[in-house]
Amino acid sequence: MAKIFVARALPGNAIERLREAGHEVTIHGGSMPPTREQLIAGVAEADGLLSLLTDRVDGELLDSAPQLKAVANFAVGCDNIDLAAAAERGIPVGVAAHVLTDATADLTMALLLAAARNLPEGERDAREGRWKTWEPEGWLGRELRGAKLLIIGRGRIGQAVADRAEPFGMQISFVGRNDDLHAALAEADIVSIHCPLNDQTRHMIDAAALAAMKPDALLINTTRGGVVDQAALIEALHAGTIGSAALDVTDPEPPPADDPIYSAPNCLIVPHIGSATATTRAAMGNCAADNLLAALAGEPMPTPAPSPPSA
Ligand code: GLV
Numbered sequence: 127m128a129k130i131f132v133a134r135a136l137p138g139n140a141i142e143r144l145r146e147a148g149h150e151v152t153i154h155g156g157s158m159p160p161t162r163e164q165l166i167a168g169v170a171e172a173d174g175l176l177s178l179l180t181d182r183v184d185g186e187l188l189d190s191a192p193q194l195k196a197v198a199n200f201a202v203g204c205d206n207i208d209l210a211a212a213a214e215r216g217i218p219v220g221v222a223a224h225v226l227t228d229a230t231a232d233l234t235m236a237l238l239l240a241a242a243r244n245l246p247e248g249e250r251d252a253r254e255g256r257w258k259t260w261e262p263e264g265w266l267g268r269e270l271r272g273a274k275l276l277i278i279g280r281g282r283i284g285q286a287v288a289d290r291a292e293p294f295g296m297q298i299s300f301v302g303r304n305d306d307l308h309a310a311l312a313e314a315d316i317v318s319i320h321c322p323l324n325d326q327t328r329h330m331i332d333a334a335a336l337a338a339m340k341p342d343a344l345l346i347n348t349t350r351g352g353v354v355d356q357a358a359l360i361e362a363l364h365a366g367t368i369g370s371a372a373l374d375v376t377d378p379e380p381p382p383a384d385d386p387i388y389s390a391p392n393c394l395i396v397p398h399i400g401s402a403t404a405t406t407r408a409a410m411g412n413c414a415a416d417n418l419l420a421a422l423a424g425e426p427m428p429t430p431a432p433s434p435p436s437a
Pocket residue numbers: 179200201202203204222226349400401
């Protein structure tokens with residue numbers, strides 16, 4: 127029997143499965159993440175940690191958990207976890223890989239369509255009395271057939287977005303780690319980011335990258351806010367360096383109420399809901415449970431996090 131600390135109540139039957147396997151599970155209650163103190167107290171006697179992307183798992187936290195044998199993140203991203211610190215301490219880390227590809231790609235298309243056809247503005251105008259008549263020149267959006275979609279990242283989610291965009295008649299290209307990002311950005315009408323956040327990708331979309339884009343380009347971000355230099359994005363939207371942005375993720379999350387991102391023009395923001403379908407969230411829980419159950423039984427995790435760069 128192992129002790130497992132779960133950092134938030136989860137949908138699906140992950141907790142039930144952990145308990146059925148004979149483990150003692152403690153769940154942090156409430157809708158907000160545990161504070162740092164609560165997280166440290168939560169892992170103090172834990173053998174396993176089921177963390178969320180809102181929980182910082184670093185060397186200090188791992189050192190306050192002398193029994194810890196496994197960390198399973200309820201996310202495909204793992205930028206909240208210091209993978210090198212975990213590796214140094216021999217603690218395996220698992221992620222919810224594979225299971226949220228479709229949901230995230232669907233949300234990317236929802237953002238793409240909403241931004242391309244001005245849905246937020248149209249909705250506001252319809253409700254707020256600005257819809258006076260059918261307007262031949264009103265609410266003109268972007269045609270998708272023939273539009274050039276650049277996908278940053280060559281992973282599963284980017285490919286799933288490409289699979290969805292192709293039937294719309296979009297011209298799709300990919301840019302990866304070793305390609306000329308700025309040259310690719312200069313050609314694109316729509317840019318969608320699907321690379322993980324790490325030391326190489328932090329602020330990859332900075333002022334220079336934004337300046338390389340077309341003045342009417344749409345930037346979509348469903349990965350992590352930190353891949354984009356948000357101050358530079360706000361400036362670019364005000365200056366018309368790019369046309370619009372659609373963000374599922376911001377930096378920080380959520381932005382404070384007075385954050386200038388909220389007043390940037392043509393910027394659609396939703397609250398990090400890429401994986402937010404009941405089916406996907408249940409699958410993510412199962413993935414985390416599978417990783418914990420395997421590691422606590424001394425077996426390899428089915429979906430481990432990528433190895434840290436120095437490993
Ligand atoms: C969500 O953003 C995830 O990484 O799972």
